[in-house]
Amino acid sequence: MQRISFPALVTSPVSDRPRRGIAGDCGGTSPVTFCYIWMKARRARSEAAVRHRLPPEVAERLRTLRECPVEPTEKGFGSLATAGGVSAASLAAARPSIRAAGFTYPLLTLRETALTNNIAAMAAYCARAGVALAPHGKTAMSPELAALQLTHGAWGITVATIGQLQAYRAFGFPRLLLANELVDEAGIAWLAAELAADPGFEAYCYIDSLDGVAILDRVLGQHPAARRLKVLVEIGHADGRTGCRSDAGALAVAEAASTTGTLIVAGVAGYEGSIRGDSQTQTLTRVAAFCRRLRALAGTLAEADPGTAERIVTAGGSAYFDVVTRELTAPGAAAVQVILRSGAYLTYDHGFYGTISPAGRGEADAPVLRPALELWAQVLSRPEPGLALLGAGRRDVGFDQGLPVPLRVLPRGGGNGPATAGWKLTELNDQHAYLRLDPEAALAPGDLVGLGISHPCTTLDKWRTLVLLNDDDLVVDMVHAFF
Numbered sequence: 001m002q003r004i005s006f007p008a009l010v011t012s013p014v015s016d017r018p019r020r021g022i023a024g025d026c027g028g029t030s031p032v033t034f035c036y037i038w039m040k041a042r043r044a045r046s047e048a049a050v051r052h053r054l055p056p057e058v059a060e061r062l063r064t065l066r067e068c069p070v071e072p073t074e075k076g077f078g079s080l081a082t083a084g085g086v087s088a089a090s091l092a093a094a095r096p097s098i099r100a101a102g103f104t105y106p107l108l109t110l111r112e113t114a115l116t117n118n119i120a121a122m123a124a125y126c127a128r129a130g131v132a133l134a135p136h137g138k139t140a141m142s143p144e145l146a147a148l149q150l151t152h153g154a155w156g157i158t159v160a161t162i163g164q165l166q167a168y169r170a171f172g173f174p175r176l177l178l179a180n181e182l183v184d185e186a187g188i189a190w191l192a193a194e195l196a197a198d199p200g201f202e203a204y205c206y207i208d209s210l211d212g213v214a215i216l217d218r219v220l221g222q223h224p225a226a227r228r229l230k231v232l233v234e235i236g237h238a239d240g241r242t243g244c245r246s247d248a249g250a251l252a253v254a255e256a257a258s259t260t261g262t263l264i265v266a267g268v269a270g271y272e273g274s275i276r277g278d279s280q281t282q283t284l285t286r287v288a289a290f291c292r293r294l295r296a297l298a299g300t301l302a303e304a305d306p307g308t309a310e311r312i313v314t315a316g317g318s319a320y321f322d323v324v325t326r327e328l329t330a331p332g333a334a335a336v337q338v339i340l341r342s343g344a345y346l347t348y349d350h351g352f353y354g355t356i357s358p359a360g361r362g363e364a365d366a367p368v369l370r371p372a373l374e375l376w377a378q379v380l381s382r383p384e385p386g387l388a389l390l391g392a393g394r395r396d397v398g399f400d401q402g403l404p405v406p407l408r409v410l411p412r413g414g415g416n417g418p419a420t421a422g423w424k425l426t427e428l429n430d431q432h433a434y435l436r437l438d439p440e441a442a443l444a445p446g447d448l449v450g451l452g453i454s455h456p457c458t459t460l461d462k463w464r465t466l467v468l469l470n471d472d473d474l475v476v477d478m479v480h481a482f483f
Helices: 056-065 078-084 088-094 112-129 143-151 162-169 185-197 210-222 247-258 280-304 321-328 352-356
Strands: 107-111 157-159 175-181 202-207 229-235 263-270 312-315 337-340 373-384 387-390 405-410 424-428 433-436 448-452 465-469 475-480
Touching (some): 056 143, 107 112, 112 143, 112 465, 143 162, 143 475, 157 162, 162 185, 185 202, 202 210, 210 263, 229 247, 229 280, 263 280, 280 312, 280 321, 312 321, 321 337, 387 448, 405 424
Parallel strands (some): 107 465, 157 175, 175 202, 202 229, 263 312, 312 337
Antiparallel strands (some): 107 373, 373 448, 405 448, 424 433, 465 475
16 A cells, blocks of 8 residues: 655745745744644545645645644543643554544544545545546635645535635645635635735625625725636525526626626536435435536526636535536536535445445445544443443534444453444433443443544534544554545
């Protein structure tokens, strides 16, 4: 197996550009704001996934921050951080077992082999299909993981808010797609200044109303960016969220944007994940129809403005990206760049996406994804024969798409734990999980139970520091999330 590390991929000269908002060293800098670290990826890449260099500015900032000590305020690291100066570099060098490292619990971890499998598998899928990938950065809000996706050929990183865009931009990411309307005047002014300061920075946002166009045009006019902001006309659907509800409305918005001196219409966008039917078959049929509408509108805009070189059509959450790919790459009158925005594929899960994603639905050509997130919690009590109380709850793990599932046990004294078949979590309090199990199961206070999660987005946003484990349960690195 070929082993790779991010530093080995970066040989370009360090950028001369001043570092805005990122400390040059880690002394006294809180990780809540700035302290993000480097992650080593160890896996042979798929032949179809082309390896790319990181932009020098991204590489520089991550490299600088790799030595940052973790603060005692981070969940799971209080004892280690108080003892003195634990960092990604020091943990990676020591490679302790999860039990011997000195963590407190609960602790959220990433399984290294699953994570790198998912990134490479999705990159290979997109390469085969001839589509670009702008993975949704809101899933993990991790510059280290986003950087790893860039090295596997990601077109850019998607964000959902101007605050998220600012977080990734603070690490130098050169192309960011704001998959939402931007009406925040302070945010627009900041973006204009960023575009003016760095000619190599590309930013996109959505428009779906004449009012939205007017706000962007007015604020950008007050804060000239020296170039026009690229916008995508967002198409919506009945009972959905943002987006033009009719094609006539979308064309009117596009025309209004094209007549300004501050905006340029770069294509169309939509989100199919909120489409529902009475059955899975009906849902997929409606998703396909929505995507055909997107594709047709992109062609109409291209025909109306043939002088625009760039023409993007983008959709694709983590549930139906196979349908999106099939429909948006269908032959059309105008050439378009298809961009998927899937995010949850990165960590996948043991629940929601594990059943609704293309692989979960049994699609033959779907990338094979593996759950990478695990929450480790200690047994606090066995107050009844068939009940164990774990030290993790709503503050630590998502439960909006199903409760966590027990996967494995690491006994306090070492060795192998009992099988978890038939065990089930039935309830979560703020800091407790109710685990129902065989009354005779050999599970005692202090034992560690590994839990699989459902819907990674609502678990990841409860953590800022995640531990990377190999398949021997050794700590090989850390990543941080900007939540």
